[in-house]
Structure formats: structure tokens, C-alpha cells
Amino acid sequence: MTYSFFDFLQxxxxxxxFIFGMKIFSEGLQKMAGSRLKxxxxxxxxxxxxxxVTGFATTAITQSSTTTTVMAVSFVNAGLLTFVQSTGVxxxxxxxxxxxxxxxxxxxxxxxxxPIALAVIGIFFAFLFSKNTRFRNxxxxxxxxxxxxxxxxxxxGAVPDINTNPEMFAFLDSFTDMGYLSLILFVFVGAIxxxxxxxxxxxxxxxxxxxxxxxxxxxxxxxxxLGENIGTTVTANIAALVGNVHAKRAARFHxxxxxxxxxxxxxxxxxxxHMMDSIIQHFTNISVSLLDEDALAVAGADGALAExxxxxxxxxxxxxxxxxxILNVVLLFAFVPYLVRFVEYIQxxxxxxxxxxxxxxxxxxxxxxxxxxxxxxxxEIQHFVGVxxxxxxxxxxxxxxxxxxxxxxxxxxxxxxxxxxxxELEISDYLVRVSEHTNLEHSMTERIxxxxxxxxxxxxxxxxxxxISKLAEKMAESRATWPDDASTxxxxxxxxxxxxxxxxxxxxxxxxxxxxxxxAIDCENAIDQIRDEYxxxxxxxxxxxxxxxxxxxxxxxxxxxLERIGDHILNVNEAAxxxxxxxxxxNRD
Numbered sequence: 394m395t396y397s398f399f400d401f402l403q404x405x406x407x408x409x410x411f412i413f414g415m416k417i418f419s420e421g422l423q424k425m426a427g428s429r430l431k432x433x434x435x436x437x438x439x440x441x442x443x444x445x446v447t448g449f450a451t452t453a454i455t456q457s458s459t460t461t462t463v464m465a466v467s468f469v470n471a472g473l474l475t476f477v478q479s480t481g482v483x484x485x486x487x488x489x490x491x492x493x494x495x496x497x498x499x500x501x502x503x504x505x506x507x508p509i510a511l512a513v514i515g516i517f518f519a520f521l522f523s524k525n526t527r528f529r530n531x532x533x534x535x536x537x538x539x540x541x542x543x544x545x546x547x548x549x550g551a552v553p554d555i556n557t558n559p560e561m562f563a564f565l566d567s568f569t570d571m572g573y574l575s576l577i578l579f580v581f582v583g584a585i586x587x588x589x590x591x592x593x594x595x596x597x598x599x600x601x602x603x604x605x606x607x608x609x610x611x612x613x614x615x616x617x618x619l620g621e622n623i624g625t626t627v628t629a630n631i632a633a634l635v636g637n638v639h640a641k642r643a644a645r646f647h648x649x650x651x652x653x654x655x656x657x658x659x660x661x662x663x664x665x666x667h668m669m670d671s672i673i674q675h676f677t678n679i680s681v682s683l684l685d686e687d688a689l690a691v692a693g694a695d696g697a698l699a700e701x702x703x704x705x706x707x708x709x710x711x712x713x714x715x716x717x718x719i720l721n722v723v724l725l726f727a728f729v730p731y732l733v734r735f736v737e738y739i740q741x742x743x744x745x746x747x748x749x750x751x752x753x754x755x756x757x758x759x760x761x762x763x764x765x766x767x768x769x770x771x772x773e774i775q776h777f778v779g780v781x782x783x784x785x786x787x788x789x790x791x792x793x794x795x796x797x798x799x800x801x802x803x804x805x806x807x808x809x810x811x812x813x814x815x816x817e818l819e820i821s822d823y824l825v826r827v828s829e830h831t832n833l834e835h836s837m838t839e840r841i842x843x844x845x846x847x848x849x850x851x852x853x854x855x856x857x858x859x860x861i862s863k864l865a866e867k868m869a870e871s872r873a874t875w876p877d878d879a880s881t882x883x884x885x886x887x888x889x890x891x892x893x894x895x896x897x898x899x900x901x902x903x904x905x906x907x908x909x910x911x912x913a914i915d916c917e918n919a920i921d922q923i924r925d926e927y928x929x930x931x932x933x934x935x936x937x938x939x940x941x942x943x944x945x946x947x948x949x950x951x952x953x954x955l956e957r958i959g960d961h962i963l964n965v966n967e968a969a970x971x972x973x974x975x976x977x978x979x980n981r982d
Contacts, residue, residue, distance in 0.1 A: 404551035411544030412595050414537050415493075421534025422454055424764065425527075441729065444481020445722060451482070452489025458593060461486040462629040462647055469643045476737075479643040480729050483650065484722045487622070491715040493594040497601055498707035501545045510539035510546075526834055548602050576616040576662060579609075580655065583620020593625035597714070604710055605703050611683040611710065612666055618714050619655045626651050638740060645736045653732075654721035669716065673709040677701070683709055766827045767837060770844060771901070773820055777813070777851050778898045778965075784809050784858040785894055789887050791865050793880070799869065806862040813855035817848050840905070843968040847901070850961040850968070857954050857961075864947050864954075873944035879934065882927045883948065886955050889920050893962045897969075905971035913966035920959035924952055 452461045465482045469475070500506050513535055520532035568578060587596040597618065604614040626648040634641075658665065663684075670683045681702050725732070784806055791802045828841050875883070893916035900908045928949065935945050967973055 400551065404548065407544055407547030407551045408590065408595060408599070409544075410547055411541060411598055412590065412592055414540030414542075414544050415592065415594050416537070418534055418537030418541055421530055421532075421537050424530040425534060441478070441481035441484075441726070444478055445485035445488070448482035448485020448487075449489040450485075452486045453492055458486040458490035458625055461489065462626070462644075466629050466640045466643050469639045476639045476642045476646070477729075477733055480646055480650075480733065483643065483647045484726070487651065487718045488715070488722060490593055490625070491711070491718055494597045494601065494711040494714045496541075497545060497598050498704075498711040501542055501549075501598075501601070501707075506542040507546045510542040514539040545598060545602070548598065549606065576612060576659065579613050579616040580620040580623070580659070583617035583622075584624035585620075586617070587621045587624025588627055593621050596621045596624065601707050601710060604706050607703070610686075611670070611706055612662065614706075614710050615662070615666060615713050616659075618710065619658060619717070622651045622718070623648070623655060642733075642736050642740045645740055646732065649732060649736060650721075650725065653725065654717065657724070658717055658721075665717075666713065669709050669713045672712065673705050677705055677708070679705055681705075764837065766823075767840060767844070770820060770824055770827070770841075773816075773823075774844060774847055774851070775898070775901050777816055777820070777848060778894070778901050780809055780813060780816070781851055781854050781858070782891075782894050782898060784855060785887070785891055788858050788861055788865070789884075789891075791862060792887075793884055799866075803862055803866055806859055810855050810859035813852050817852040820848050821845060840971065843905075843971055846968040847965050850964045854958050854961045857958050861951055861954055864951055868944065868947045871943055873941050873947065875944055875948060876934065876939050878930070879940065879944075879948055882923075882930060883951065886920070886923050886927065886952060889916070889923050890955050890958055890962075892916055893920060893959055897962045897965050900966045900969040903969070905969065908966065908970035910966060910970050910972075913963055917959050917963040920956055924956040927952055 448461055448465070451464070452458045462483055465479045465486075469479045517532040517535040517539075520528045521536065523529050523532065568575060571578070583596065583600065586599060587593050590596050590599070600609075600614050600617045600621070603609045603617075604611065609617070626644070629647050630644040666684060674680055674682070679698075679701050681698070683702070683706050787802050787806050787809075790797045791799060791806070824841050824845055828838060893913070896912055896916050900913065931945065931949050931952070934940060935942075940948075
């Protein structure tokens with residue numbers, strides 16, 4: 394045997410080049426898509442049919458079914474998609490992922506692509522340093538495209554040659570010569586290969602090379618493709634581990650949908666493969682059956698014919714991959730509601746509020762596209778604002794609802810404050826990882842900086858609400874009370890702060906250029922005016938002896954803390970608008 398450990402390392406390195414090319418190509422395509430990707434994602438919320446189209450289109454743009462399915466799981470976790478709506482997206486992603494196989498089989502085996510790939514890199518490499526963002530993104534995609542096929546050529550060269558390594562072929566043949574049992578075995582091999590490479594595209598490319606080089610037969614390669622369809626569901630299931638029950642259901646649906654597809658295809662495997670073989674023979678005019686071992690052996694003696702048969706085999710495998718996924722969607726589409734019920738049955742909703750303060754959008758880690766990652770983080774900040782708003786309501790209830798369970802409310806506010814500390818750390822860490830992305834645009838860097846400011850101010854607001862709750866607890870323990878006019882004033886102040894929170898909530902959800910800063914300034918001015926007026930009233934009440942000193946100290950302390958919340962709310966609005974009021978005033982002057 395002439396195949397050494399060093400040769401094996403070259404194969405691993407070749408695979409690394411291919412996966413790196415896929416990564417660069419995918420990132421470039423996503424940056425080129427920009428806002429259009431967001432528009433396509435908006436189609437998710439209509440129905441299952443548009444969901445299938447959306448899943449296909451998103452996977453075609455991102456060149457990664459894993460990105461699409463993890464994205465769908467994140468959206469379900471966030472409540473932007475229902476579990477049922479996500480099923481269409483997942484089905485469409487299965488079809489979209491077959492594009493890679495066609496790209497590899499059409500360009501990677503038909504002719505010498507390496508010189509063209511190098512020429513493409515040579516043409517576009519200089520544009521990677523262009524100041525024009527559009528040119529830079531196009532160049533990144535095209536350089537990635539070139540690296541893919543250079544990696545594929547290296548893989549083809551690094552795969553051991555059958556003629557010079559008969560021992561390896563004999564070892565493999567012992568597993569491929571067990572009839573139908575071999576097909577079942579190689580379904581598991583395909584799934585494991587996808588898990589090892591963490592890329593169904595890379596696993597598909599390896600399978601195509603093994604088929605082209607004659608290491609496996611057409612039926613064995615088809616079985617591996619089926620296994621890769623199962624292996625690709627694992628990433629979404631891992632992403633859903635930290636998600637809520639709906640995200641887990643979406644990931645489980647993906648797994649069961651693909652497993653059911655593999656089961657019915659295994660039952661019809663040989664008739665289906667004969668059909669694929671016949672279609673390819675018809676369109677290529679090469680009448681050598683890929684399922685006839687004797688005919689393949691005869692064709693192998695003729696160099697030109699052998700190469701044509703090899704190319705036919707890769708085209709047939711790509712056709713099998715696409716046909717299987719399309720048919721699986723068509724056949725199971727009507728049964729999706731039953732599969733949904735089954736998944737809901739095995740993944741029960743235990744209820745409760747255990748998911749209440751978990752991160753909803755970015756639990757799966759940064760997405761491939763920095764732009765989409767920033768949008769995910771912004772959605773998480775909107776969730777953060779929702780938590781703060783809920784704390785405001787709980788403080789209001791604590792102070793003014795005589796029927797409220799005080800101990801329970803205090804516990805909830807304390808839990809929310811702890812959760813916001815964790816949210817600040819996790820969102821900040823996520824944004825740091827996104828900012829480390831290469832070739833990040835200046836506008837994106839600026840937005841990330843302002844988002845870091847937002848989460849810092851939101852965490853301070855949560856701290857202040859917790860402090861107010863402790864003041865309320867101490868006042869209740871001392872049995873101190875406010876006179877009616879003081880209670881009315883405090884409730885008015887809380888309502889003014891709530892109005893500012895609602896405006897902040899709207900601002901965070903808007904693009905920076907659409908944030909209405911004047912409205913935020915008006916809310917802040919109203920809070921300041923109320924604080925000034927009620928502070929004077931407070932000292933007048935103290936002078937007249939209208940309430941005990943302890944109750945008076947608590948009143949003015951709460952009033953000042955609520956005013957500070959107003960300051961932080963204005964800071965969040967400024968960050969949402971992407972500017973500081975000081976800078977705005979300088980520009981006006």
C-alpha cells in the first residue's frame with residue numbers, strides 16, 4: 394500500500410481548503426444580498442408554500458442549509474415564526490442545499506476547473522481591497538468560488554488511487570458487497586461524515602469524489618447522500634438545546650422529516666436509482682448503466698468512455714439528491730400537520746415561565762453574515778427592553794396594588810435583575826464576536842458600538858428598578874405610608890416613565906435614521922419637570938409634618954431614581970438613533 398499518513402493529512406488539508414472556500418463564498422453572497430435577504434426572510438410568515446420557497450431561496454443565497462435551519466430555529470425561539478410556519482422553511486432548505494452538488498458535479502468534474510478558478514481569483518483578488526463595499530463583497534464571493542474548486546481538485550488528487558492501493562479497496566469492498574445491508578450501513582456513514590465535517594456541502598463533495606474515483610458504487614454513494622440528509626439536522630438540534638419548546642419542536646421536525654424521507658426512499662431505492670440512471674443515459678447518449686457492474690468494468694477499459702461514465706455518475710448522484718428532496722417535500726407536504734402533532738406529543742410544553750428571561754435570538758451563536766448577526770442582536774435588545782418594561786409594571790404593582798403578593802413580586806424583580814446582568818454579558822460577548830469579523834463595514838462597527846451602549850444603559854435601568862423594589866420593601870417593613878397626594882404624585886411619575894419606556898421600545902425597533910429623537914427629548918423633559926415640581930411638594934410636606942421622615946426619605950429617593958431611569962432611557966434612544974445629543978447640538982450650531 395502506497396498511501397501514507399502524510400497523504401491522509403493532505404486529504405484533510407484539501408477538505409479544509411474546500412470548506413474554507415465554501416465559507417468565504419457564502420459570506421460574500423450574504424453580504425451581496427444585504428437587505429434583500431431580510432426581505433426574503435419576511436416571506437416566512439405567510440404559509441407553508443411560501444415557507445418552502447423562502448427556505449429554498451435563503452439556502453441558495455447563503456449556500457448553507459445549516460444557516461437557514463438554525464436561522465429558522467432562532468426565529469421560532471424568538472416568536473417571530475410559529476413552529477408550523479417554520480416547517481415550510483425547513484423543507485425548502487432541504488431542496489436548496491442540493492445546489493452545491495450540482496455546482497460541484499457540473500464544474501468540478503466536467504473539465505479542468507483549476508486554471509479557471511485561479512484566473513477568477515486573479516481577477517477579483519485586487520477588489521478585496523476596494524473602498525467600494527459592493528465590489529468588495531462581489532470579490533469575496535468570487536474568490537471563495539475559486540477556492541472551492543481548487544479545494545475540490547486537491548481532494549480529487551489526495552483521494553488514494555484504487556490501482557496503487559488495492560488493500561484499501563479490498564477493505565472497503567468488504568463493506569460494500571453486502572447487498573441491501575451495505576446501503577443501510579452507508580446511510581450511517583454519510584450521517585457520521587456530515588457530523589465530522591459539520592457541513593453537508595463538504596460531505597456531499599467528498600461523496601461525489603469517492604464516486605468519481607470509483608471507490609464507491611452509485612447505490613452506495615446514494616445511500617451516503619441519504620445519510621448526509623440526516624446528519625445535517627444535528628446542528629439545528631444542537632442550536633435548539635438552549636431554546637424554548639417551540640425551537641426544540643422545529644429542530645425535531647427537521648430530524649423526523651428527513652428520517653421519514655430516508656425510510657421511504659430506502660424502500661424504493663433500486664427502482665428510483667434505475668430511473669435516475671435512465672434519465673442521465675437519455676440526456677448524455679452514453680448507454681452504460683451505472684447499476685450494471687459488468688458494463689462498468691468493460692467501460693473502465695476504455696479511457697475516454699470511462700471518464701464519461703464517471704462524469705455521468707456524478708450527474709446522476711446530483712439528480713438523485715435533488716429529486717429525492719423535492720419528492721420528499723411533495724409527498725410529505727399534506728402530512729405535515731400529522732407530523733407536527735407527533736412532534737408536539739413527544740416534545741411537550743411543560744408550561745411555566747422557565748424560558749421567560751432566556752436569550753431568544755442569539756442562542757445559536759453568531760450567524761455567518763455579520764449584517765444578520767447585528768439584526769439578531771438588535772432583536773435581543775428589543776427583548777431586553779421588554780424585560781425592563783415588565784419590571785416597571787411589577788414595581789408599579791408593588792407600590793400601588795393592595796391585593797398584590799408582595800413577596801412574589803419582590804422575588805420576580807430580583808430574578809429579572811439577575812437575568813438582565815446575564816443578558817448584558819451575553820449580548821455584549823456576542824457583539825464582540827461579531828465585531829471581530831473580518832472586512833466589517835464602518836457603519837456596522839458604529840452600530841455595534843451604539844448597541845453596546847444600549848445594553849449598558851438597559852442593565853442600569855434594571856438595577857434601579859431593583860433598588861426601588863428594595864426601598865418599597867423597607868417602607869412596608871417599617872409600616873410607613875405616604876399621604877394621598879404623595880401617592881398620586883409617585884404614580885404620575887411612574888406613568889411618565891412608562892410613556893418614555895414605550896417610546897424607547899419603539900425607537901429600538903426602528904432603523905437608526907427613523908428614530909424620532911424629539912419625542913424622546915420631550916419625554917425626558919416631562920420627567921425632569923415632574924421631578925422638580927414634586928421635589929418642591931415633598932419638602933413642603935416635610936415642613937408641614939404631613940408624613941414621617943422615613944416615608945419622606947423613601948419618596949424623594951424613589952423620585953430621584955425614577956428621574957435617573959429617564960436619563961438612561963434618553964441614552965438608549967440616542968444610541969438607537971446612532972448619535973449623541975451633544976453632537977446633534979454642535980451640528981445645529
